[in-house]
Amino acid sequence: MSSVNTSRRPFNLRPIYVYGVLILMAGIVLIPLVATALGGFKSVGELRTDPFGLPRHWNFDAYGQILASGRYWQMQLNSLIIACMTVVLTLAVASMAAFVFAQVKFFGSEFLLSYFLLGLMFPAATAILPLFIKIRDLGLLDTYWGVALPQVAFGLGMSILLFRNFFKQIPEELLDAALMDGCSYIRFFWSITLPLSRPILATVGIVTFVTSWNNYLLPLILLNSESKYPWPLGIMLYQGEYTSAWNMILAFVTLTILPTIIVFFAAQKHIVAGLTSGAVKG
Amino acid sequence: MAFSDAVPKTIKQGTLGGRSLSARQGRIGSNWTVLVLFLPPALLLFTLFVVIPILQAGWYSFFDWNGYGRPDHFVGMRNYLLLLKQHAFRTALTNNVLIIVVSLVVQLPLALWLATLLAQRIRGAVAFRMIFFLPYVLAEIAAGMIWRFVYDGDYGLVASLAHGLGFQSVYLLADRNLAMYAIIVVIVWKYFGFHMMLYIAGLQSIDRSYYEAAEIDGATRGQMFRRITLPLLKPTIVLTVFFSVIGSMQLFDLIMPMTRGGPSDSTQTMVTYLYSYGITRMRIGFGSAVGVTLFLICVIFAFGYKKAFMRNE
Numbered sequence: 281m282s283s284v285n286t287s288r289r290p291f292n293l294r295p296i297y298v299y300g301v302l303i304l305m306a307g308i309v310l311i312p313l314v315a316t317a318l319g320g321f322k323s324v325g326e327l328r329t330d331p332f333g334l335p336r337h338w339n340f341d342a343y344g345q346i347l348a349s350g351r352y353w354q355m356q357l358n359s360l361i362i363a364c365m366t367v368v369l370t371l372a373v374a375s376m377a378a379f380v381f382a383q384v385k386f387f388g389s390e391f392l393l394s395y396f397l398l399g400l401m402f403p404a405a406t407a408i409l410p411l412f413i414k415i416r417d418l419g420l421l422d423t424y425w426g427v428a429l430p431q432v433a434f435g436l437g438m439s440i441l442l443f444r445n446f447f448k449q450i451p452e453e454l455l456d457a458a459l460m461d462g463c464s465y466i467r468f469f470w471s472i473t474l475p476l477s478r479p480i481l482a483t484v485g486i487v488t489f490v491t492s493w494n495n496y497l498l499p500l501i502l503l504n505s506e507s508k509y510p511w512p513l514g515i516m517l518y519q520g521e522y523t524s525a526w527n528m529i530l531a532f533v534t535l536t537i538l539p540t541i542i543v544f545f546a547a548q549k550h551i552v553a554g555l556t557s558g559a560v561k562g
Numbered sequence: 563m564a565f566s567d568a569v570p571k572t573i574k575q576g577t578l579g580g581r582s583l584s585a586r587q588g589r590i591g592s593n594w595t596v597l598v599l600f601l602p603p604a605l606l607l608f609t610l611f612v613v614i615p616i617l618q619a620g621w622y623s624f625f626d627w628n629g630y631g632r633p634d635h636f637v638g639m640r641n642y643l644l645l646l647k648q649h650a651f652r653t654a655l656t657n658n659v660l661i662i663v664v665s666l667v668v669q670l671p672l673a674l675w676l677a678t679l680l681a682q683r684i685r686g687a688v689a690f691r692m693i694f695f696l697p698y699v700l701a702e703i704a705a706g707m708i709w710r711f712v713y714d715g716d717y718g719l720v721a722s723l724a725h726g727l728g729f730q731s732v733y734l735l736a737d738r739n740l741a742m743y744a745i746i747v748v749i750v751w752k753y754f755g756f757h758m759m760l761y762i763a764g765l766q767s768i769d770r771s772y773y774e775a776a777e778i779d780g781a782t783r784g785q786m787f788r789r790i791t792l793p794l795l796k797p798t799i800v801l802t803v804f805f806s807v808i809g810s811m812q813l814f815d816l817i818m819p820m821t822r823g824g825p826s827d828s829t830q831t832m833v834t835y836l837y838s839y840g841i842t843r844m845r846i847g848f849g850s851a852v853g854v855t856l857f858l859i860c861v862i863f864a865f866g867y868k869k870a871f872m873r874n875e
Contacts, residue, residue, distance in 0.1 A: 295847050298679050301687075305676060306693045309751065313696075315719055316708050327717045377604035384593055399612050403812035404862040405833045406853040407615035408620060409846050413629060414615060433611035436604055465596035494701035496815040496831075501841060512703040516819060519707060526869070529707065537704045544699045548692060551699065552759060 320531030327526050333481040342531035352535065355543070358424075359510035361500070363492040365428035370488045371481060372438050373432065378443030378465065379469050383455055385416050393444075399437035404430075405497060412501050422504045430502070431492050447473060483550045486543075493540065511536045616857060623851035628844050641851035650839065651852075654830040657742055658810055661831070664746050664808035665753075673754045673802070677761030678791070691762065694755035701817030702752070709748045710735065710820050735821050738828040745820060745829055752816065753809065757802045763793070764798030800871045807867075811860050832856050 289509055311332075319327055320342050321335040346352050380386075381393050411430055412421075420426030450473060458468050474481075496512040503509060506517065524527045544551055625633035625643055645651050676694065680687045697705060712719045715733035734744040762856055772790045781789070791801075814833035817823060823834040830838070836856065840849020 295684075298684065301676070302679060302690050306690060309693055309697060309755075312708050312712050312751075314717065316711065318710065319637070329722075331711075331717060331722050332718050357746070373603045373607060376600035380597060380600045384596055386593055386597060386614075392601070392605075394609060399608065401808070401864040402616075402857050403833065405807075405812065405814060405836055406611065406857040406860070409629075409840060409849045409853060410615035410618035411611060412841075413618075413846065414611070416629075429607065430611045433607045436608050436612075440604065465593070466599065469596075490699065494703070494815075496701070496703050497837075512701055512815070515703060515707065518820065524607075524716070526711060526714070530711060533704055533707050537700055540699060540704075541696070542700065544694070544696065548695075553697060559684050 286537055316530050317533065317534045320528055320534050324525060333491070337469075339527075342527045343535065346528070346532055346535055352508065352532070354418075355509060355514035356536075358540070359493055359506055359512075362424050362427050362431075362510055363489050365424060366431045366435070366492040367485050367488045369428065369432045370435055371485055374436055374439035374484065375443050375474070375477070375481070376469070377436075378391070378440045378447055381440065382447035383450075383452075383473075384465060392438055393440075393538045395435050396440050399434065400441075404434045408497065408501055413519055415442075415502055421502060422508060426502050427495075427499050429490075429512075430498055431495060433490060435488055439488065442484050443477075443480060444476060450476060452507075458561040479550075482547075483553055486547055486550045568821035576850065595804045611671030616853075619850040619857070620685045622846050623848075623854050625847040626845075627847045629846045633847070637847065639846045642855070643666060645851055645855065648839075650827040650830055651835055652836040653827055657829065657831050658813075660742065661746060661749060661810040661813065662807050665810060666749070666803065669750045669754050670757055670799070670802055672750070672796075672808065674761050674799075676754070677758045677765055678787070680758070681762050681765035691759070694758055697752045698756040700752075703819055705752050706816045707747065709744075709751075713744055713820070736825055740826050741821055741829045747818060748820070748864065750818060751814070753806075757805070760798055760802055761795065767798075768794045804864075804867055804872075807863060808860060811856065832859075839848050 315331055318333075318335060319331065321338050321340070322330075323337075323339060326336060349548075377396070381389060413420050414432070418426075419459055420429070441446045454472065455468060458472065459465075494512065495510070499510050503513065506514075509517070513533060518532055519529055584623050598610045609633050622633055623701035624638060625634060626635040626637045626640075680691055680694075711717065713734045715721050715736070715781075720734060721731050722728065732740075768791065770835050773786055774784050776790060811832060813831045814837065817829060817831060821829045823830040827835075827838075832852070834858070836849055836852040839845070840852050
C-alpha cells in the first residue's frame with residue numbers, strides 16, 4: 281500500500297498501480313464466467329484444445345437443444361414457483377412481526393426479538409434431519425410448500441431485522457397522532473407503514489428471492505421427483521448425465537445463471553443494499 | 563443508513579410532536595389485538611421449522627434410528643464418540659479451520675485492499691465494484707460447476723494453462739493433497755466481493771477531514787492507513803471476520819458440484835460430512851449428532867465472539 285507515494289514523484293505512478301490491480305482482479309473474476317458462456321458455443325474437441333478463445337464456428341446447437349427442451353423450462357418454473365411462495369410469505373409474515381417489534385411496546389418484546397435473531401447464528405443444515413422427518417410427517421414431502429415453508433422460517437431472522445430497522449425510522453409521533461385520532465395499529469400498518477416501506481419491501485423481497493432461487497440443500501433433502509426439481513438440483517442431474525459433454529453443461533450453466541445476472545444488474549442497488557446492509561445492522 | 567431518505571421529509575420533522583405524550587399509554591389496552599394477529603404467524607413458522615427441529619436433533623442424537631417408527635434404540639453418547647473417532651470428521655473439522663484461516667489471512671486483506679482502491683473517486687469504480695460483487699450473487703452450485711470446468715484436467719482452463727507452460731495435465735480436484743486448496747481458491751473468488759462491499763461502506767463512513775488533517779501534518783499513506791483507516795474500520799472488520807467464520811461452517815453447495823467431499827473424504831466440510839454420512843445413509847441419530855456438534859460450535863463461537871468484540875452493538 282505504502283510503496284507508492286504520489287506527492288513526491290515527478291511521474292504519478294499511482295493510477296497505473298490502481299488500474300493494474302483492478303483489471304487483473306476483474307480478469308480473474310470474469311474469465312471463468314466468459315469462458316463458460318463461450319464454451320456453450322464450441323464443440324467438445326475445440327473445448328479440449330482451446331477453452332479460452334472465441335469459438336471458431338459459433339455453434340448454436342447446445343443452446344438451441346436446451347432451450348427447446350421442456351426440462352430447462354420446467355426447472356426454471358419450479359424455481360420460480362418456490363421463490364415466489366417464499367417471497368410472498370416472507371414479506372407478509374416478517375413485516376407484520378417486525379411492525380410489532382418496532383412500534384408496539386409490550387412485555388417480552390426484547391426477549392422474543394432475540395429468539396428470532398438466534399436463527400442468524402447457525403446454518404440451516406444443523407437441523408436438517410429432524411426437519412426432513414417433520415416435513416414428511418406433515419405430508420409435505422415432495423411438494424413446493426414443503427420447501428418454501430422452511431425457507432421462510434430460516435429467513436425470518438434476517439428479514440425481521442431489516443424490516444424492524446426500517447420501521448424504527450418512521451417517527452413515533454406519527455403513530456401516536458394516528459392512535460389519538462382513533463386509528464388502530466392494524467390500519468396504521470396497512471395504510472401508513474407499508475406504503476412508506478416500499479424500498480425495504482423491495483430489498484427484502486429481492487434478497488429472499490435470490491436466496492430461494494439459489495438454494496440447494498433444502499430442495500435436495502425435501503424433494504424426490506425430478507418434475508419438481510428447481511434448477512440447482514436439475515443442473516446436478518444434468519451434469520451427471522452428460523459427464524464430459526462439457527459444451528452442453530456449459531450452455532446449461534450459462535442459461536441458468538443468466539436470469540440471476542440480468543436481475544442483478546437490473547436491481548443491483550437493492551441487492552447490494554440488502555445483502556450487505558442486513559449484515560451491517562446484524 | 564440510506565433507507566432513511568425514503569421517509570418523506572415532512573414526516574421526519576415531527577410536525578405532530580407535542581401531542582404524543584399520553585397517546586400510547588392510553589391505548590395499551592388495545593395492544594393485544596395487533597399482538598395476537600401479527601406475531602403468531604412468524605412465531606409458529608420459526609418455532610415449527612427451526613427451533614423444534616434443533617431440539618429434536620438434540621434428542622435424536624442419543625438414538626440409533628433410521629427415521630421409521632419411533633426412535634427406541636437408545637445408545638447414549640455413542641453417536642458422539644463414533645463421530646470423534648472418525649477420520650473423515652476430523653478432516654472435515656480441519657478443513658473448516660483451514661478455510662477460516664485462509665479467509666482471515668488472504669480473503670479479508672484482499673477485500674480490504676481492493677476496497678481502499680475503490681472507495682476513492684476514480685473512474686469506473688462502480689463498474690469494478692459490480693464485477694467483484696458478481697460472484698457472490700451467483701448460486702454456489704453454478705459457481706462450483708463453472709470451476710469444475712476450470713479445473714478439469716482434459717478440458718479446463720487450468721489444463722490449457724498447464725499445456726501452454728509445457729506441463730502435464732493436472733487433475734486438481736482428483737488429487738487428494740491439492741483438491742482442498744483448489745476449492746479454497748474458489749471460496750476466495752466467490753466471497754471476497756461481499757467483504758469488499760462491507761469495507762467500502764465502512765470506508766465511506768469515515769470522515770474525510772481526518773485524512774486532510776493527516777495530510778497537512780505530512781503523514782504518509784501507510785501511516786494514514788494504520789492510524790486512521792484501520793482503527794475506524796474496526797467494527798466492520800469485526801463483522802467480516804464473524805461472517806467468514808459462520809460462512810465457512812455452512813459451506814456445502816459450492817463443494818458438491820466440484821468434489822462431493824472426495825477424493826477419499828479429503829475435501830469434506832462439516833456440512834458435506836453431515837450429508838454424506840448422515841443424510842444419504844438415513845442415519846438420523848448419527849446425522850443429528852453431527853448437526854448438534856455443528857450447532858454448538860456455531861452458537862458458542864457466536865456468543866463468545868459477540869461478547870469479546872461486539873459489546874456495543
